[in-house]
Amino acid sequence: MADKLSRATLVKPSSRMAAKAHLEPVENLFMNPEAAPAGHVCKASVRNLNFFYGNNQVLKSVSLDFYQNRVTALIGPSGCGKTTLLRCFNRMHDLYPHTRYEGEIILYPDGINIIHPDTNPLEMRLRIGMVFQKPNPFPKSIFENVAFGLRLRGVRGSLLQDKVEAALNAAALWEETKDRLRESAYKLSGGQQQRLCIARALAADPEILLFDEPTSALDPVATARIEELIISLKSRVTIIIVTHNMQQAGRLSDFTGFLYLGELIEFDRTATMFTTPAHPMTQDYLTGRFG
Amino acid sequence: MREMDSYIARSLWQDRMFACLGVLCTVFGLAALCALLVKLALDGASRIDWQFFFSYPSRHASRAGILSAWVGTLVVMSVTFCTAIPLGIAAGIYLEEYARKNWLTHIIEVNIANLAGVPSIIFGLMALGLLVYLLHLGQSVLAAGLTLGFLVLPIVIVATREALRAIPTEIREASYALGASKWQTVWHHLLPYASGGIATGVIIAMSRAIGETAPLITIGALTFIAFLPPSPVSPSPPFLSLDWLHSAFTVLPIQMFNWVSRPQQEFHLNAAATGLVLIVFTLSLNALAIIIRYRMRRRIKW
Ligand SMILES: Nc1ncnc2c1ncn2[C@@H]1O[C@H](COP(=O)(O)OP(=O)(O)O)[C@@H](O)[C@H]1O
Numbered sequence: 319m320a321d322k323l324s325r326a327t328l329v330k331p332s333s334r335m336a337a338k339a340h341l342e343p344v345e346n347l348f349m350n351p352e353a354a355p356a357g358h359v360c361k362a363s364v365r366n367l368n369f370f371y372g373n374n375q376v377l378k379s380v381s382l383d384f385y386q387n388r389v390t391a392l393i394g395p396s397g398c399g400k401t402t403l404l405r406c407f408n409r410m411h412d413l414y415p416h417t418r419y420e421g422e423i424i425l426y427p428d429g430i431n432i433i434h435p436d437t438n439p440l441e442m443r444l445r446i447g448m449v450f451q452k453p454n455p456f457p458k459s460i461f462e463n464v465a466f467g468l469r470l471r472g473v474r475g476s477l478l479q480d481k482v483e484a485a486l487n488a489a490a491l492w493e494e495t496k497d498r499l500r501e502s503a504y505k506l507s508g509g510q511q512q513r514l515c516i517a518r519a520l521a522a523d524p525e526i527l528l529f530d531e532p533t534s535a536l537d538p539v540a541t542a543r544i545e546e547l548i549i550s551l552k553s554r555v556t557i558i559i560v561t562h563n564m565q566q567a568g569r570l571s572d573f574t575g576f577l578y579l580g581e582l583i584e585f586d587r588t589a590t591m592f593t594t595p596a597h598p599m600t601q602d603y604l605t606g607r608f609g
Numbered sequence: 610m611r612e613m614d615s616y617i618a619r620s621l622w623q624d625r626m627f628a629c630l631g632v633l634c635t636v637f638g639l640a641a642l643c644a645l646l647v648k649l650a651l652d653g654a655s656r657i658d659w660q661f662f663f664s665y666p667s668r669h670a671s672r673a674g675i676l677s678a679w680v681g682t683l684v685v686m687s688v689t690f691c692t693a694i695p696l697g698i699a700a701g702i703y704l705e706e707y708a709r710k711n712w713l714t715h716i717i718e719v720n721i722a723n724l725a726g727v728p729s730i731i732f733g734l735m736a737l738g739l740l741v742y743l744l745h746l747g748q749s750v751l752a753a754g755l756t757l758g759f760l761v762l763p764i765v766i767v768a769t770r771e772a773l774r775a776i777p778t779e780i781r782e783a784s785y786a787l788g789a790s791k792w793q794t795v796w797h798h799l800l801p802y803a804s805g806g807i808a809t810g811v812i813i814a815m816s817r818a819i820g821e822t823a824p825l826i827t828i829g830a831l832t833f834i835a836f837l838p839p840s841p842v843s844p845s846p847p848f849l850s851l852d853w854l855h856s857a858f859t860v861l862p863i864q865m866f867n868w869v870s871r872p873q874q875e876f877h878l879n880a881a882a883t884g885l886v887l888i889v890f891t892l893s894l895n896a897l898a899i900i901i902r903y904r905m906r907r908r909i910k911w
Pocket residue numbers: 371374376394395396397398399400401402403
């Protein structure tokens with residue numbers, strides 16, 4: 319279905335691109351708010367998002383769409399605002415003073431604006447899960463780590479047991495942990511801890527799962543397992559993943575957004591962007607000329 | 610080359626000199642402390658027996674005991690415990706997790722740290738004015754417990770805040786990201802993970818309070834008490850009674866002070882024995898704090 323879209327319809331001819339100013343974002347069909355490409359359902363739309371730490375504007379009029387049951391990667395050099403953008407989705411910035419959002423992030427199907435001041439951050443965090451850069455399990459048992467989000471939602475008794483098991487299964491951790499659910503999560507290896515964090519986030523059935531460089535603290539073997547896992551999760555959740563590893567973005571994602579200095583430079587199908595980037599900046603970044 | 614050698618030799622010599630000096634200073638401090646303890650033990654140990662623990666003070670040194678003093682210490686400490694802990698932990702949580710970081714909270718923070726250094730007799734004066742005269746609590750267990758509670762409150766607040774601050778941001782974020790509210794995060798995560806640090810602070814606060822004398826003398830604690838506070842439980846309805854809160858009291862350090870200030874040598878032995886009991890109390894509390902801290906460190910490594 320997605321393949322029906324030919325590249326030509328998506329990206330404007332590069333002859334026109336070359337004439338464009340250096341930092342000017344690339345316009346293409348995916349950046350058109352009106353319609354999702356055939357076979358894609360829009361899960362969230364970021365529109366003219368500005369974000370400020372105090373007076374420091376870190377995101378500058380960012381607009382892009384995220385599609386249901388797709389993996390979208392956010393790439394860009396360190397400090398370009400990837401994490402900041404990701405943390406807008408679950409309103410993590412609200413935890414800290416002197417942060418300010420402008421613009422919209424519309425969550426579909428209900429069309430609620432995530433960053434509207436009247437939108438309750440707790441509701442957004444109950445609907446949108448997050449996995450952090452460094453595995454951050456609670457210093458509790460493996461079971462309690464996964465159960466916490468469920469308990470918050472009032473799940474009790476045997477249903478709780480079942481859901482914990484299901485989440486651990488979905489995170490490909492059940493076989494390793496079924497006999498040691500009461501042990502401390504700190505006894506797990508780094509990769510297992512990160513999968514536990516994924517299970518913890520999955521347990522409550524989020525609509526979107528945010529990953530902030532989930533493998534940057536892990537060895538290659540653990541990284542491969544997490545990547546496999548992320549691909550397997552696509553069928554149940556919309557995924558947004560921040561990564562500084564372009565190979566990882568290439569392996570995992572269906573769409574990629576390239577951010578530079580707080581601006582979205584280019585957004586496209588990953589396959590397209592990685593083979594024929596429309597913007598010279600993207601090309602430079604992908605070929606490792608900076609970043 | 611030769612120059613370098615002499616240079617190195619001089620550095621080594623300096624190192625050794627300082628090491629020696631350090632050892633001397635340490636030994637001097639420890640020796641003074643040990644001498645004190647040994648003297649106390651030699652003087653007091655002979656007086657420590659059942660009779661000493663279960664007798665009221667008396668005009669006859671050999672018949673006198675510390676029953677009313679250690680019971681007094683226990684009941685006063687229980688009041689202190691019940692005030693300093695909830696107030697201190699709640700204030701610590703508020704300041705660390707809830708309060709906006711502005712100039713007002715900054716001033717409060719600095720002053721709480723200052724409060725911990727205020728001489729205890731000043732707390733006694735404050736308590737005399739507030740608790741005894743204004744609130745008419747009299748020279749009671751309640752007034753004493755509250756006084757010591759206020760005295761150690763800053764210790765509990767500071768310990769709570771430090772224990773909370775030691776919890777990494779990632780843990781808080783993990784909880785919030787799952788949709789937990791502030792209170793749910795505090796209750797299910799922060800408090801349990803900080804409990805070791807808080808417990809240590811509480812015990813240190815109690816071991817400080819247990820030896821305090823000046824503020825209690827200031828509010829007018831009696832030095833000669835030959836009765837116990839009324840029992841908190843009774844066989845007839847309503848079964849529980851709070852009369853003990855209003856009872857007059859004495860505590861171990863005041864009893865000790867009373868005996869030390871008598872001219873007769875025999876009473877000085879009683880004082881030494883009381884001091885020994887007090888020190889054993891305090892050291893056991895401190896040991897408990899160390900054990901808790903050690904076990905928590907082993908259980909939770911950030
Ligand atoms: N808590 C913060 N307060 C102030 N500035 C911040 C904060 N976090 C990040 N920044 C700034 O925002 C910019 C984007 O940061 P971030 O989103 O973490 O980048 P990335 O994840 O792409 O490496 C950086 O320039 C960084 O210095």
